[in-house]
Amino acid sequence: MATKASDRSASYQILLVLLLSLNFGIVFFDRNSLNFLMPFVKPELGLTNEQVGIFQSALSLTWALAAFGIGRLSDRTGNRKLLLVLATLIFSVCSFLTGIAQxxxxxxxxxxxxxxxxxxxxxxxxxxxxxxxxxxxRGLAQGIAQNFGSNLLGSFVAPVLLVSFAAAYGWRNAFYLAGIPGLISAGLIWFLIREPAAPPPVADPAAAKESPWSVLRERNVLLCCAMSVIMVSYLVTCWVFMPLYLTEVRGYSPSTMQWLMGTLGISATIGSFAISGLSDRIGRRPVMIAMPFIGAILPLGAMFFTGSPWLLAGIFFIGWGLNGIFPLFMATVPSESVDLRRTATALGFCMGSGEVLGGVLAPWISGRMADATSLAAPLWIMLGLTLLAGFVAMGLRETAPRIVARRSAALREALA
Structure with missing residues (x-):
């Protein structure tokens, strides 16, 4: 029987967060597997760069639609654990299907x-x-559930493990390997996690009838949606085309490529906490302005740095630190900009817009540009996106509680 959060022990809450973080990490492990294995898949199947981009666009489209539809279904039915287990089993089976694709x-x-x-x-x-x-x-728990496992497993372990396995045993067997962790995770969730409490009914009938689009009248929400589109475009373009650029253009071996891409996972794992923590101290706005400009060194380094791969890995680590602002524009700033009854709606717009527009269109456009020119085109697109994000962030209103309180106190003293 479902119970309230207050009835759960601290150990159970820790177990829940760790399993959900592990499960979402496996999601990104499977999602990114094709990108990291594409240097093996592309020549065997005779794919074009545009087709490579279409794979990511297609996944992003159905991902975004499912995020709205399945989330709403779980609210209505209350069968969250069952839906989560079924989703985990299905995406694991899809990894096996990828391995048999001809x-x-x-x-x-x-x-x-x-x-x-x-x-x-x-x-x-x-x-x-x-x-x-x-x-x-709850805030720390949601950050761990979304960011820790996905970055550690999906961006670090995936390229290091799968590329090595593919080089030794073939890329098809690597996809079979990628499907196994999801089956284990589904079993752990089924046996160790209890069905959570059903969501409470809407207390205010007028609030229930309010148009969800009304949250876009808040400038910060609108700008965070724009940031989401821009930065998700940057993210998926890098995932899809950076491994190909490093191997086909720069001439790095798959083993060197896997460690360079793995560096991104380490950077994102650390940045997800360090950058968000820095924003608590100095403010959301300056961090969200500075990090995209710093991130511009990643595509520039990939194209023009000719020194040691170890130094290039350092450039990748610093540049990919901009991933630390993803929780800020997808959750923190929107939730601090609207009242509580509209928080979920605001977060839905910020998360969904990035996946629908950025995740779907950016890989396809980048692939077409790569076919029309060269594989450097996606990296130039990445550079433009980082600069654009920095300028968009300049329009944000500061929401960090510590900074807002400090400014309010200073204003009161000035008026006294």
Whole structure:
């Protein structure tokens, strides 16, 4: 029987967050596997760069649709654990389907289905954390659930493990390997996690009838949606085309490429906490302005740095630190900019807009540009996106509680 968060022990809350973080990490492990293995897949299946981009666009499209649809279904039915387990099993099966694909069509179908399964995982996970974890620990818990596992497993372990395995045993066997952790995770969730409490009914009938689009009248929410589109475009373009650029243009071996890409995972894991923590101290706005400009060194370094791969890894580490602002524009700033009854709606717009527009369009456009010119085109696009994000962030209104309180106190003293 479902119970309230206050009835859950601290040990159970820790277990829940760790399992959800592990599960979402496996989601990104499977999502990114094709990108890291593309140097093996592309020549065997005779794919064009545009087709490479379409795979990511297709997954992003069904991911975004599922994020809205499955999240809403879990609210209505209350069967969150069951839906989460089913989604985990389905995206794991899709990894096996990717491994048996003999051409573009079957590979595309597997990615479409994988996106549909994976898209609902994070909304359900956030809902479970919100209802099961004590309010005083909820922010940290949601940060760990979304950022730690996904960056560690999806951006670090995936390239290091899968590329090595593919080089030794073939890329198809690497996809079979990638599907196994999800099956284990689904079993752990089924046996160790209890069904959370059903969501409470809407207390204010007038609030329930309010148009969800009204949150876009808040400037910060609108700008965070724009930031989401820009930065998700940057993210998926790097995932899809950086491994190909490093191997085909720069001439790095797959083993060197895997460690360079793995550096991104380490950077994102650290940045997800360090950058958000810095924003608590100095403000959200300056961090969100500075990090995209700093991130410009990553595509520039990939194209023009000719020194040691170890130094290039350092450039990758620093440049990819801009991932630390993702929780800020997807959750923190929007939630601090609207009243509580509209928080979920604001977060839905900020998360969904990035996946629908950035995740779907950017890989396809980058692929077409790469076919028309060269594989350097996606990296020039990445550079432009980082600069654009920095300028967009200049329009944000500061929301960090410590900074807002300090400014209010200073204003009161000036008027006294």
């Amino acid at each position: 051409g573009f069509a079957l590979l595309l179908g597997a990615r479409l289905l994988m996106g549909a399964a994976e898209g609902g995982v994070m909304p359900i996970s956030h809902a479970m954390v919100a209802s099961e974890v004590s309010p005083e620990r």
